[in-house]
Structures are given as C-alpha cells and as structure tokens.
Amino acid sequence: MTPAADVVVCGAGIAGVAAAYHLAVRHGVGRVVLVDERPPLSLTSDKSTEAYRNFWPGPDDAMVRFMNRSIDLLEELAAASGNVFRMNRRGYVFGTASPIRAGELRTMAETVAGWGAGPLRIHDGRPGVTAYPAPSAGDWHAQPAGIDLLLDRGLIRRHFPYVVDDTVALLHARRCGWLSGQQLGMHLLELARRAGAELVTGRLTGVDVGGGRVTGVRIDGPGGVRSLATERLVLAAGPLLPEAARLLGVTLPVFSEQHHKIAIEDTLGAVPRDAPFLIWDDPQTLEWSADERAALAADSSLRWMLDPFPAGVHTRPEGASPESRTLLVLWSYDSAATEVVFPLPEPPYYTELVIRGMARMLPGFAGYLDPMPRAYIDGGYYAKTRENRPLIGPLPVGGAYVSSAYSGFGIMASCAGGELVAAHVTGAPLPDYASAFLLSRYDDPAYVRRIEACAATGQI
Numbered sequence: 332m333t334p335a336a337d338v339v340v341c342g343a344g345i346a347g348v349a350a351a352y353h354l355a356v357r358h359g360v361g362r363v364v365l366v367d368e369r370p371p372l373s374l375t376s377d378k379s380t381e382a383y384r385n386f387w388p389g390p391d392d393a394m395v396r397f398m399n400r401s402i403d404l405l406e407e408l409a410a411a412s413g414n415v416f417r418m419n420r421r422g423y424v425f426g427t428a429s430p431i432r433a434g435e436l437r438t439m440a441e442t443v444a445g446w447g448a449g450p451l452r453i454h455d456g457r458p459g460v461t462a463y464p465a466p467s468a469g470d471w472h473a474q475p476a477g478i479d480l481l482l483d484r485g486l487i488r489r490h491f492p493y494v495v496d497d498t499v500a501l502l503h504a505r506r507c508g509w510l511s512g513q514q515l516g517m518h519l520l521e522l523a524r525r526a527g528a529e530l531v532t533g534r535l536t537g538v539d540v541g542g543g544r545v546t547g548v549r550i551d552g553p554g555g556v557r558s559l560a561t562e563r564l565v566l567a568a569g570p571l572l573p574e575a576a577r578l579l580g581v582t583l584p585v586f587s588e589q590h591h592k593i594a595i596e597d598t599l600g601a602v603p604r605d606a607p608f609l610i611w612d613d614p615q616t617l618e619w620s621a622d623e624r625a626a627l628a629a630d631s632s633l634r635w636m637l638d639p640f641p642a643g644v645h646t647r648p649e650g651a652s653p654e655s656r657t658l659l660v661l662w663s664y665d666s667a668a669t670e671v672v673f674p675l676p677e678p679p680y681y682t683e684l685v686i687r688g689m690a691r692m693l694p695g696f697a698g699y700l701d702p703m704p705r706a707y708i709d710g711g712y713y714a715k716t717r718e719n720r721p722l723i724g725p726l727p728v729g730g731a732y733v734s735s736a737y738s739g740f741g742i743m744a745s746c747a748g749g750e751l752v753a754a755h756v757t758g759a760p761l762p763d764y765a766s767a768f769l770l771s772r773y774d775d776p777a778y779v780r781r782i783e784a785c786a787a788t789g790q791i
C-alpha cells in the first residue's frame with residue numbers, strides 16, 4: 332500500500348527545513364516528508380552571508396514586524412540550544428560621505444523606528460543624548476536594540492577609526508548581526524526529525540490533483556519514481572520555485588538574480604575582528620590609475636568598470652576561532668533578473684571590483700589591490716518578487732502552499748516564514764502581517780499601484 336504523508340515539503344533548504352520544524356515540532360503534525368534531490372541546505376542556503384536585521388524598508392511595517400518575529404524565534408532557539416548556531420547582535424552599520432544621504436538615512440531611521448525596529452538615538456554632538464553604546468562582539472543578550480545614528484564626526488572617528496575619514500554619518504541598526512545558517516538549519520532539521528519528520532532524497536516530478544485539490548506527489552529518487560498520497564504540499568523550492576509551481580499548473584510572479592561573495596584572509600587587519608556588519612551606502616565610481624583608466628576606456632568589453640557602481644558593498648568578519656582572519660565581502664553591482672543555471676557563472680573580475688569598492692569605506696582594503704589576495708568565491712540565486720517580499724501562504728490549488736521567494740533574507744526570515752506557512756497549513760491563527768506575503772496580494776490593484784509608486788521613487 333502506498334504510504335501517505337500528512338504534509339509533503341518540497342525543498343530542504345532553510346525555508347523547507349524551517350517549515351518542517353514548525354509543522355512537526357510546534358504543531359505536532361504526524362508524518363511530515365521533506366523531499367529534496369540534493370543534500371539539505373546545499374543549493375542556496377549554504378551560500379549566504381548569514382546575517383540578520385530588523386531594519387527594513389517599506390512600503391509599510393510588515394517586513395519589520397515579520398523580521399522582529401523571526402529574530403524573537405531565533406533568540407528563543409539560541410537560548411534553548413546554548414546558542415549552537417552562534418548568533419550575535421553586532422549590528423549593521425551603514426556609512427555615507429554624502430550629507431544628502433545622511434539626511435535620507437535619518438528619515439529612513441525615523442520611519443523604521445516608528446514601525447517597531449526600536450528607539451532611534453541621534454548622536455550629533457549636542458548634549459542630552461544617551462551615550463552611544465559601542466559595538467561589541469560579546470553576548471547578544473547584552474547588546475542594545477533600536478538604531479543609533481552617528482552624525483558627530485569626532486564620535487565616528489573614535490569608534491570607527493578604520494572607516495574612511497570623509498564619512499559624515501553612520502547608521503548603526505542594533506537588532507541585527509549574524510549566525511551560522513548551516514548550524515541553524517541542521518539544528519531545525521534534527522529537531523524536526525526527532526519529532527517524526529522524514530527526509531527523502533529525490534526530485535518532486537509530479538503532483539496529482541483531483542477536484543481542484545492535491546491528492547498526491549511523485550518523487551523520482553534512487554529507487555525510481557514513487558507515489559506518495561498527501562493532501563497537503565508546501566513548495567519551498569528556492570530558485571527552482573517557478574519549475575516546481577508548474578507541476579501544479581501555477582505560474583508565480585518570481586524571478587532570480589545572481590549574487591556572489593568572496594572570502595579573503597585579512598592579513599593586513601583592514602577590519603577589527605569585533606567589527607559589526609559594515610555597508611557603504613553611497614554609489615561610487617571606482618578609483619583607477621591613469622594607465623588603468625586608459626586601458627579600460629580602450630576596451631569596449633571592460634569600459635563598464637569606469638561607470639558608476641551602486642551603493643551597498645559590504646563586509647563582515649567570519650569565524651568563531653580567535654585565530655580566524657576571514658572576511659566575507661559582497662557587492663551586488665549587477666543584479667539583473669537572470670536565467671537559473673548551475674553551476675553559476677562566475678562574474679569576471681569580481682574579486683578585484685569588490686576589493687576596490689570596499690576600499691572606499693575601509694581604506695585598509697587598498698592594501699589588497701597589489702598583490703591581490705587569494706579569494707574563495709561562491710554564490711547563489713535570490714528568488715524574488717517585484718517588491719522583494721516573500722510568498723508565504725496558499726496557492727490556487729487546494730492543499731498547496733508556498734514558502735519561498737526569500738531573496739537575500741531567507742536565513743533571517745526562516746523561523747517566522749516556517750511558522751507562518753505552518754499556521755496556514757494547519758489552520759492555526761495567523762499573525763497580522765500574514766496578508767502582506769500572500770500570493771493574492773497582487774489581486775489588489777491598489778496594492779500593485781502602491782508598490783509601483785514605491786519602486787519608482789526607490790523606496791523598495
């Protein structure tokens with residue numbers, strides 16, 4: 332007789348593992364079957380920078396509240412496990428040398444603080460403001476939440492002497508930091524398995540539908556194709572979501588972008604080991620020598636390197652051991668929608684461009700231009716919706732659900748995303764941000780107009 336599953340989850344990346352954890356552990360669902368053709372967490376979830384933040388743009392407060400919930404759950408799991416996934420709360424520091432951008436950061440900080448990211452403290456040298464709590468690599472319990480906006484250049488120099496000295500503002504969002512996404516995922520998977528969830532190796536190749544509802548799935552695995560009866564299916568297929576949804580005859584408004592990162596050894600000490608997550612928030616044109624500039628200008632395939640690059644180059648220290656000198660560095664300067672192919676094509680000159688970009692914020696990086704350090708490069712796809720919010724909830728076929736399109740925030744969102752999709756599947760009460768992540772949000776013309784207006788003014 333064909334065994335039946337209470338719920339099948341397609342995809343054992345962080346989204347699928349978190350869904351299985353919430354279904355099996357927190358809702359006591361009997362037979363949860365997690366299907367993946369690859370080893371767990373090995374497609375996108377192990378390529379992440381593993382950072383988290385509750386500092387999120389609009390168009391409204393949904394992402395701040397969703398991430399606050401996810402961080403609550405992460406902290407709960409960290410506390411219950413002796414912090415097996417090494418969560419810290421060092422914060423995200425956004426820097427700018429532009430007084431105009433400093434004003435925009437202030438407005439954004441006021442808005443996001445009003446949405447629940449915690450109190451805003453402005454440090455502009457005037458008396459009467461609480462002292463700036465210096466960043467610390469210590470226990471996350473002892474770190475503040477909220478947002479510190481440093482506008483006093485003396486204060487910036489005192490606390491961030493390694494940041495370029497024309498910096499006019501640093502925004503330090505505090506309920507942010509990083510963790511080991513791999514350890515988190517394996518911890519959730521282990522807890523789910525102990526509660527009865529099963530991991531099955533194979534590819535979901537078919538979904539049986541009767542009377543407009545899911546009745547079973549077909550899995551192509553090592554022993555051949557087998558059928559599994561189930562009335563509930565969760566798609567957590569990461570960048571392969573559109574393909575998986577087609578098995579249900581559903582087309583989803585999701586596209587993919589390539590994102591890479593490098594890991595280098597910081598032999599020159601460009602970044603202190605206890606530094607927070609550091610982001611340069613200004614667009615920039617890269618520094619080249621006159622000879623380099625002439626050579627690039629003469630070559631039509633390389634001339635783009637003389638063009639302005641977008642804001643957002645960032646870095647953080649990696650590694651728990653005191654001897655570790657690794658830095659992760661990322662810059663998504665080319666984030667056009669792209670076809671999903673594996674292995675990912677490596678962007679040309681990525682290491683050099685990222686180091687040049689990071690040197691704008693952290694002058695110590697200039698020492699890595701000649702000779703260039705050996706860099707380890709990897710990357711994955713961000714599966715995204717147009718307003719960069721996930722898809723979590725029911726699909727148009729009865730019994731089918733989605734928990735995906737986690738873009739560049741799937742590790743940090745995993746716990747609240749798993750909780751939310753499990754609530755949809757089991758009929759448990761939904762949090763008030765649930766409607767922001769439904770596929771059906773695009774049926775509302777007013778919502779679509781609002782996100783188009785936000786996109787046009789760069790607010791999302």
Ligand SMILES: Cc1cc2nc3c(=O)[nH]c(=O)nc-3n(C[C@H](O)[C@H](O)[C@H](O)COP(=O)(O)OP(=O)(O)OC[C@H]3O[C@@H](n4cnc5c(N)ncnc54)[C@H](O)[C@@H]3O)c2cc1C
Pocket residue numbers: 341342343344345346347366367368369370371372373374375376377378379380381382383533534535536567568569570571572575590591592709710711712713734735736737738739740741742743744
């Ligand atoms: C360079 C980079 C940096 C990032 N930095 C961060 C960060 O700092 N913080 C953060 O929170 N997030 C970050 N992210 C994003 C995060 O990694 C992703 O959002 C997250 O890993 C997505 O998880 P997922 O489970 O949705 O997808 P995946 O990890 O891709 O998992 C999907 C799984 O589904 C399986 N699958 C698909 N189709 C089928 C099928 N038909 N049958 C069986 N199995 C199937 C695949 O094999 C895969 O294992 C980053 C991503 C990248 C690429």
